[in-house]
Amino acid sequence: MFDLKITGGTVVDGTGGDRFSADVGIKDGRIVEIHRRGPGDAPLEGNATETIDATDKLVAPGFVDIHTHYDGQVSWDSSLEPSSGHGVTTVVAGNCGVGFAPVRPGQEDWLIGLMEGVEDIPGTALTEGISWGWETYPEYLDVIEKQEFAIDVGSQIAHGSVRAYAMGERGARNEPATPDDIAAMARIVQEGIEAGALGFSTSRTLGHRAIDGEPVPGTYAAEDELFGLGRAMAAGGRAVFELAPQGVAGEDIIAPKKELEWMQRLGAEIDRPISFGMIQVDAAPDLWREQLDISAAAHSAGSELYPQIAARPFGMLFGFPGHHAFTHRPTFRRLKAECDRQELARRLADPAVKSAILSEDDLPPDPTKLFDNMFALVQYSLGRLYSLGNPPDYEPTQDRAVDKIAAERGDDPLSTLYDLMLEDDATAMLMLPFYNYFYGNHDAIREMLTHPAGVVGLSDGGAHCGMICDASYPTFLLTHWARDRHRGEKLPLEYLVRKQSHDTAQLFGLTDRGVIQTGKKADINVIDMNALTLHPAKMAYDLPAGGQRLVQGASGYSATIVSGVVTRRDSVDTGARPGRLVRGAR
Template identity: 35%
Template structure:
């Protein structure tokens, strides 16, 4: 007698094999049978009615490190069929932590990932110090999705070096201590390490986030720990587009060669209106590419950035805006009134077409406090449209709108991947991993947690750029295998029963919605899923038709314990 049988399903196994009609039997948290199981009995039977049954989706790039402290479900990822999330990305996180460095870690998350300070201060209880203690705390009381945690380089440096981590490289003894702490975290089940060298990643106190001060010797000792233990991976944040710099190549080469572990690096997208430009970055790193070496990560969604001029983080890709990041609010206001500043950005847009031409036609007013700003948001007007009505230059219009609302107007920039000709090559390229949802980050700015439903809607159903089997594989076994989670991301006997039941004809990611459910009562954006009938985590139904049905069956995964009970075929 099984615990659960799902019958009459179009089974897409996550390995890229052709779909087939069949049944799936589950005992506890494990799949124990796949195929025609007419003679098998179960305590609970679910008739899929010909809907697609796939493995749960594995999100390789989230920032739920803070949110999970007050939202164990990690909404809204599981609603979109995500059953495992990787946290600790981009070199920032919440462990390990000394009592006197908590404010530093939160400051990093405010500046790099847009997580509001008030919510972290109210929502995180800081009942851990070591990374292992953090994992144990996460596991108490259950989770919505499973968590695979990376050790972020910045908290590691903060723990060892204190506030000096913001200003200098580690010395010999400090580097040795980092290595010991990281080795201990790996023994406790961490999935590797993450870091960033992106110039716009500014942390506590407006200084470069601490891992940007790390030397090659610091990375070398972490690579040696990974090589010794023989498991784990590395996540590295590099700039989005442009030529591969000497520093980028040097660091990526060291991480690949000295760790003998796979490295995923962010990010690969096409420059606006140049659908093959990403190939230039791949060609420059061709000798390092491979699923056992360096794997670029990309996004299947239009790359949208929500910002206000109190924190115009993404505009830091332009030289004009880089000094703004370290200014006080009053200094920013004075700068935005300055005609020279405005002209400088006009020049940037001509000389550095990072977001393509006609950028103001893709710059929307999303929200605001003043009646004027909210009126523009309700009408979904662009800066170009407002500037035309005002008979004003768009840059002047942009600044004046923000100043009138005391920098509280939120803007929505559709920056990259807005043209399917730019995106189809990315989702089809077998060298790239689909990810970059940023779930848990930029809470009041964006929500791309529905990347999985968008992928199946846009690139499988609408355009046919991917087959259903290939689309599911890219969301399941491919990222699972990269992180060494080979007992998930596939439907096979002996693997964990993380499953998604969906209608391929209606699956979609809905429009952003505002909810006010942060610890401080503040707003964030969520996106509803459509066409997903059920999400199962470790054999238990978590969501049904978009509603949480109760329970928290997710758990903290440990990198030493992620292999199938019964051997299964590897992905091709």
């Protein structure tokens, strides 16, 4: 009768309603029966090809991550890790105005440089890994549609690639768009939405730059361009206008408010959701609250503004495998060039080597290399650089800062930093939060998570390979916010499940998933909440061309199910690939 039965579990169905005991029957990739059970009630009748015993476990919808950058990774990685290891069953790529379609022949390397600069994905990995085989955005979707994945993949059409395709060098260099340019771009955007893009994305963040230092095309786009492309998106179908907005520059907090003003007018005109990244910044520590309230008021006035919020502090991870304070010390440079990873870890633990590195002056940074001055940032941030521990603590108190640990030990701060990075065979990573952690205050994040206008996003799955691994947000929401938080109020499990399943799916019009209901797509997690654990971030060396990336695993997912097929069992990939391209409403 069933392809799969899940029996004896506690269902948190994604609607935000109370949990209940039930068996779930699945057939042909859909949920066909939900059999509620009280004490002593008989189980769901009917045979099944496979039965999963979920006794004492949580049964929840698959999570929908709306902010990822798997645009290139779909070419070489059918597992789409790390997202697929954290209960995610659908991802949306193409965020922040960067993507790989449309592309004119010969323009491929430029798009790779744009993605490498903005999203810190090694260009060598993209060059070796991307298969190409398309020019237009509809052709790009057709290529993805032929592939099979562990999870479903949706895509947005990106302003950067559209502008460069339509305007050539003028578009790439952010020259003003003429009416003819806007019309040409509008045709491409509408065609992309009609082909199944889930949205259109752009970036106005000054920090988003290509590998050559140029801002993302569209960063300075005038209102006539933004509105022209927004109207084209709306003409193409049900889609989301996504952007990385202008942030606070120094003490100037006017720019973010101006962004909200035109977003409200655009949303009201095109009657489509507009979603923008929002974080707390130290220069204006309460601006985020004003942005949330403006967004809530906009909803009441008929304009759907959805701030995308992060589940934890927003920053970088530092350690010997990636960026750190000693990358420009001559002894470290020499050892890194001479040794493999295991030998390097052994040599770094030698007290004589440590003494030599600490005594040396830094070599000057290379101005032609992006992020080559990170060592100086670390050295001057020891009061905000935290030891995370195992399991990682993303709400550390000030006593976990490197300078405080050093004072406790009676040691030099850089010497203490060196020792902390030596832990776990020189693989330990420390966190420097730039945003969302004003003087260690995590309650701002809790308020963001509970605000009705906010939507969970900003995981950047697949991106910032040498700096972060926030694709683990879904697990963190359950472990930290629902179960483990002890430095403030927790949040209800039912609420957190809804925030990353029903709410994120609904924003992008994916109404066939995100809840456990009869007739819905059978994307489901079976979770042992007592065993659910977020592991420390570690550097992996598994990208094409030997590229490295930070990954963060989890345990406690007894099963992850996509379209009725078990893709992960006991947090291990089964090799099943039921995931497909998701096209939007056309």
